[in-house]
């Protein structure tokens with residue numbers, strides 16, 4: 041469990057020599073407790089202190105990297121139960137299952153879907169992160185053949201080999217040397233063999249338990265066998281159980297410092313109904329899953345899951361306001377349309393998104409309205425004709441534009457006359473009320 | 487190290503709210519634990535989804551959800567009966583959007599007639615919503631609350647600008663009331679306090695911390711809901727123990743992911759499924775955050791949400 045600053049201080053040399061860059065050992069101890077410094081900065085710390093602090097300062101959920109290269113996925117490292125407390129750190133991976141009973145063509149087509157799954161959303165590249173290869177046939181040769189297809193057709197994508205047969209696992213995992221796959225399927229009866237496969241091939245061991253008690257016993261045993269990187273399946277399959285198990289695991293790891301459950305969680309949630317599966321996946325995204333295994337990845341489904349993952353893993357400390365300034369969308373020319381709106385971040389995202397959507401280069405003036413939406417800001421007297429006029433005058437934008445036309449939100453149509461009075465030489469145009477009408481509005485202007 | 491499940495118990499509890507009358511009355515809330523945490527305490531009622539209908543045809547709804555109601559949406563009574571009888575809705579939400587001065591600007595009398603007709607036509611609980619025009623809503627909702635006296639409706643939404651008259655009308659006519667504020671736990675708490683200071687029963691309120699759509703600020707609604715629920719349970723804060731509403735449909739069916747054709751956005755896949763999932767997934771996330779009451783538009787999205795609720799309880 042994490043140590044307090046004072047507890048850490050007791051383990052330091054207490055010479056206040058400042059070699060760590062801090063005025064005193066106590067100041068350094070406080071930084072360590074807040075995880076804002078690392079112990080290696082102190083050259084004089086004793087071996088014993090290092091060991092104690094090392095164990096205590098290990099993150100409550102072990103950081104593990106799935107896969108390798110530019111498509112590698114970081115997991116673990118979470119420190120809180122609720123996203124408003126602190127940013128959730130590592131977004132969960134979405135994995136698609138193929139079975140070794142499927143035809144080669146079918147497996148190839150799933151690989152192609154994964155390779156083409158990447159989309160760009162609000163500046164982030166999002167994709168299906170991993171492929172699970174399930175040894176449905178029970179036959180080692182078939183698993184190896186399926187794994188070969190995946191290795192060839194989905195090169196670079198992280199892989200999870202799903203079998204309870206250690207020999208089959210070994211044959212398949214060899215194909216992914218150096219790329220940190222998961223060997224999933226370790227249980228009470230095959231743990232030794234599976235653990236040695238994982239160790240020999242530097243793979244992550246996937247433990248399949250039934251219930252949290254058995255799960256913690258198995259991770260402890262695996263650790264005893266020298267396995268460091270583990271992902272855990274508690275056996276939960278129903279959404280209700282997933283919430284229960286994932287919550288208890290996260291609490292045990294973070295609040296109790298219970299090391300045996302301090303690893304990332306994998307949830308298998310394949311369902312016959314794809315829409316239903318997407319909703320169960322949504323529960324997993326919100327509730328602490330690190331790998332979510334799906335049975336299909338239609339584009340309409342992936343885009344919705346990507347959006348939710350992005351929402352949940354957004355930094356809650358980032359204020360809901362955007363900076364007051366005139367934003368360029370595309371490459372506007374002197375006569376491109378010029379909009380104004382308030383600086384509530386949602387308003388900004390929606391308006392700028394719709395302008396982008398229209399593919400018409402524009403300028404968008406975002407005025408500081410203390411983070412209120414257009415209607416609220418207007419009602420609160422923060423988005424008034426006087427303030428708008430002053431903002432436009434101060435911005436110096438009239439040097440940059442030739443048209444001197446300002447498009448205001450439809451909700452404040454009432455202001456157009458007053459703004460025109462206060463901004464001589466400007467034409468005020470009333471734009472749409474809702475942002476989603478902007479593309480049509482711009483199209484109609486030609 | 488032996489594992490002991492770190493279960494938690496809470497000091498507070500969410501109020502139980504019943505809406506409607508007779509056999510079809512519905513009850514939400516009552517849980518003493520975080521959403522779907524039945525492993526550590528009581529969750530007596532499951533969340534409820536109400537289908538949204540309007541007093542005017544849904545010309546502003548995107549094609550993929552508008553077409554579902556072709557043939558019934560020209561008449562709120564037909565629309566309401568269709569939801570109850572064919573779609574098996576457990577509740578409906580009648581949004582009097584046509585009363586908005588910038589829309590059809592329907593009169594208070596027209597709104598009253600629509601509400602009365604709809605109430606006479608169905609036996610499931612009815613949520614009656616204004617057009618979100620603070621001033622007009624005052625007149626419309628006061629009259630509608632009176633016309634619906636003793637039907638135990640949910641009237642909404644009372645906001646900081648207009649709560650006094652609307653809350654008084656809901657109180658005088660035995661309705662439940664939605665109190666809405668904009669994405670801020672303190673504003674939400676403050677509005678609840680103001681309304682209860684008028685003598686309005688705190689156990690007849692529903693909190694709407696304001697919805698937002700998946701991909702467009704859903705995380706704000708999600709976290710405000712989580713924080714409200716944690717305050718209710720862990721701090722036993724009686725001003726925050728009301729069930730929560732997610733007014734999902736109207737936010738979701740505005741965003742481009744629920745409208746863009748596959749031809750224009752091939753990387754987003756099939757438009758119809760995408761729209762339905764966008765609504766259902768927004769709803770599911772809010773259920774996990776603590777919403778007990780949802781207002782939604784697409785019947786297939788409602789069916790999907792009902793099936794995930796079935797798996798969660």
Ligand code: SF4
Nearest residue numbers: 056057058060065082
């Ligand atoms: S370097 Fe070590 S001994 Fe010196 S002040 Fe820092 S913590 Fe203390």
